[in-house]
Amino acid sequence: MFTDRLFEKTSTIWEKYLEHPFVKEIGKGSLDLDKFQFFMEQDYLYLIDYCKVFALGSAKASRLEVMTIFSDLLHSTLNEEMELHRQYAEKLGMTRTQLENSTPSSTLSAYTSYMLQKSYQGSEADVAASVLACTWSYNFIGLNLAQTEGATEHPFYGDWINMYASDEFSQLASQMKQLMNELAEEKPEREKAELEAIFVHCSKLEYLFWDMAYDKQMWPQEISS
Numbered sequence: 001m002f003t004d005r006l007f008e009k010t011s012t013i014w015e016k017y018l019e020h021p022f023v024k025e026i027g028k029g030s031l032d033l034d035k036f037q038f039f040m041e042q043d044y045l046y047l048i049d050y051c052k053v054f055a056l057g058s059a060k061a062s063r064l065e066v067m068t069i070f071s072d073l074l075h076s077t078l079n080e081e082m083e084l085h086r087q088y089a090e091k092l093g094m095t096r097t098q099l100e101n102s103t104p105s106s107t108l109s110a111y112t113s114y115m116l117q118k119s120y121q122g123s124e125a126d127v128a129a130s131v132l133a134c135t136w137s138y139n140f141i142g143l144n145l146a147q148t149e150g151a152t153e154h155p156f157y158g159d160w161i162n163m164y165a166s167d168e169f170s171q172l173a174s175q176m177k178q179l180m181n182e183l184a185e186e187k188p189e190r191e192k193a194e195l196e197a198i199f200v201h202c203s204k205l206e207y208l209f210w211d212m213a214y215d216k217q218m219w220p221q222e223i224s225s
């Protein structure tokens with residue numbers, strides 16, 4: 001299957017997610033709150049653009065079935081995944097307005113600009129390739145962290161792990177994989193290679209996003225005003 005090929009191609013990068021200190025410290029429950037807060041602020045902005053990408057998928061869908069998958073993902077991201085961020089923001093003493101108006105980091109811009117550009121320009125298959133690494137890798141990480149002793153019961157980070165390891169989120173990830181397989185099946189090798197390149201690029205950007213969060217990377221000090 002096409003997604004097996006994608007997984008093989010990115011397995012080294014994906015293994016590195018699990019070794020990343022940000023991910024490991026969420027699992028241990030020891031991650032500094034300020035790093036997590038920075039991550040959630042950037043991730044909320046990320047999810048706003050991610051929703052737009054799903055909307056583009058719906059607009060470009062050739063069949064109602066595909067339109068439904070993209071719109072279901074849009075709906076659950078807006079109402080379930082982003083609700084997790086709103087709840088964490090409340091615990092961290094942030095208002096919704098603050099959450100929506102954070103300054104986008106350079107890594108965030110690089111990531112969402114890339115997904116949006118591929119999705120505006122390309123077909124429904126390009127949209128699927130642009131979002132697949134996101135949905136799938138968070139489920140991969142969530143399921144992995146859920147195996148760590150006590151991680152899902154952690155009073156602060158447990159909710160985050162439970163969201164991405166949940167049956168509902170696993171269902172969304174497998175729907176996306178299935179859709180990618182269906183859409184790639186009929187494509188010539190040249191187009192498959194293009195879809196693979198999008199997936200690899202997004203997988204690398206996912207790694208950069210963990211790095212950005214752990215180091216709370218914004219713009220260089222001298223140009224950040």
Ligand SMILES: Cc1ncc(CO)c(N)n1
Pocket residue numbers: 043046047081133134135138206209
């Ligand atoms: C950066 C990033 N990738 C993927 C997901 C999963 O939806 C997320 N919340 N944030």
